Amino acid sequence: MENIVCFECGIDGEIHNHHVVPKSKGGTKTVPLCTICHGKIHDRNFLNHKQLTRQGLANAKKRGVKLGKPENLNAAGRKKGLDKVIENKLSNENWNQAKEFISKLGTNHLTNIASLLNENGYRTRRGCMFTPGTVKRLIEN
Numbered sequence: 001m002e003n004i005v006c007f008e009c010g011i012d013g014e015i016h017n018h019h020v021v022p023k024s025k026g027g028t029k030t031v032p033l034c035t036i037c038h039g040k041i042h043d044r045n046f047l048n049h050k051q052l053t054r055q056g057l058a059n060a061k062k063r064g065v066k067l068g069k070p071e072n073l074n075a076a077g078r079k080k081g082l083d084k085v086i087e088n089k090l091s092n093e094n095w096n097q098a099k100e101f102i103s104k105l106g107t108n109h110l111t112n113i114a115s116l117l118n119e120n121g122y123r124t125r126r127g128c129m130f131t132p133g134t135v136k137r138l139i140e141n
Helices: 035-042 049-062 075-091 093-103 112-117 132-140
Strands: 015-018 030-034
Touching: 015 035, 030 035, 075 093, 093 112, 093 132, 112 132
Parallel strands: none
Antiparallel strands: 015 030
């Protein structure tokens, strides 16, 4: 009997059959992969994630990416980020249509407004249904 080896690294240890095209999408063909290589594909715990995170952060730092918390950014960086958030809000058509719809309503109860928006097919900027909290943020901006 022929010894099956990993398609990627050639090791002949524990072998998994990996679907090249996921079975859920109609895939039928597989390739033999060792536990480590199969784990790399699926981001499973076959690898030391702490080590990979450190390595990724070090690589980002070498590329000049600034790492850290937003509050550690300088004033210009914070202003640029805030300006982008405001620009995204103002340019989003879903958000603008919902604001216009609210302006025509005769109620100011947040739960009622959220229900009316959802019943009439309006969605948030991210395509979700409205909640009273989302309506409050929409009205405040």
